[in-house]
Amino acid sequence: MDAIATRLLEPDEPPVFRVEREQGASPFFLTCDHGGRRLPRRLGDLGLPASELERHIAWDIGASAVTSLLAAALDAFAIHQTYSRLAIDCNRDPSVETSIVTVSELTEIPGNRGLSAEARRMRAAEIFEPYHRRITAELETRKAGERPTVLIAMHSFTPVFKGVTRPWHVGVLYNRDPRFAHALKALLEAEGDLVVGDNEPYAISDLSDYTIPVHGERRGLPHVEIEIRQDLIAETAGQRAWADRLARLLPEARRRFPAAAA
Numbered sequence: 337m338d339a340i341a342t343r344l345l346e347p348d349e350p351p352v353f354r355v356e357r358e359q360g361a362s363p364f365f366l367t368c369d370h371g372g373r374r375l376p377r378r379l380g381d382l383g384l385p386a387s388e389l390e391r392h393i394a395w396d397i398g399a400s401a402v403t404s405l406l407a408a409a410l411d412a413f414a415i416h417q418t419y420s421r422l423a424i425d426c427n428r429d430p431s432v433e434t435s436i437v438t439v440s441e442l443t444e445i446p447g448n449r450g451l452s453a454e455a456r457r458m459r460a461a462e463i464f465e466p467y468h469r470r471i472t473a474e475l476e477t478r479k480a481g482e483r484p485t486v487l488i489a490m491h492s493f494t495p496v497f498k499g500v501t502r503p504w505h506v507g508v509l510y511n512r513d514p515r516f517a518h519a520l521k522a523l524l525e526a527e528g529d530l531v532v533g534d535n536e537p538y539a540i541s542d543l544s545d546y547t548i549p550v551h552g553e554r555r556g557l558p559h560v561e562i563e564i565r566q567d568l569i570a571e572t573a574g575q576r577a578w579a580d581r582l583a584r585l586l587p588e589a590r591r592r593f594p595a596a597a598a
């Protein structure tokens with residue numbers, strides 16, 4: 337062997353995901369694919385200044401904190417990815433070119449340019465795959481135990497994207513099965529103080545997404561991806577308010593969901 341790295345992460349680097357409420361009794365199952373902004377030491381800063389690595393291009397600001405508070409309020413299993421989506425996007429199939437972005441919003445990512453197949457493979461094998469294996473294992477355990485599961489994929493979005501201001505406070509996202517998303521959307525709208533996006537600011541697709549298509553749709557689990565605007569959850573008070581709101585509305589959405597037994 338020569339000196340070429342065969343591993344991306346060194347043994348002393350933190351795990352690539354964090355699980356909370358492993359024994360949580362709730363039917364809700366929370367994922368936070370873009371919760372972290374750590375970079376593997378070997379990747380350095382990807383050629384970016386610190387200011388870029390703190391921005392939404394690196395992670396979903398506030399999403400992990402809301403997910404933790406929501407998991408506590410519901411007694412729900414939650415899993416958080418701890419590494420930055422700039423290393424690899426854990427909500428995108430690794431075979432898709434943009435799973436490792438070379439441009440995010442308007443920022444070029446020098447450290448992601450011209451990667452070898454081996455460099456791409458290591459990022460998928462050491463960051464993406466262990467995270468999704470853990471989700472799969474947990475969902476299999478729940479299935480074997482005939483435990484009801486509703487998959488909630490937690491995300492946050494930037495208030496201004498490429499210079500355009502976004503009007504929504506929150507969005508419910510789905511692709512083939514809108515049922516749970518629409519049950520939640522009706523409740524969010526009934527709150528009276530929210531502009532609710534219906535597949536806004538993004539819509540889910542097999543190419544742009546992974547968690548909902550693979551773990552939700554293919555398993556036939558009720559599901560929704562929730563996108564909260566980042567300025568609303570950048571601070572603790574907003575994070576608490578959103579966790580409280582969702583802890584109140586999600587069980588109600590499940591009661592209203594047509595296949596409530598699921």
Ligand SMILES: [Zn+2]
Pocket residue numbers: 369370396490491492
């Ligand atoms: Zn996200």
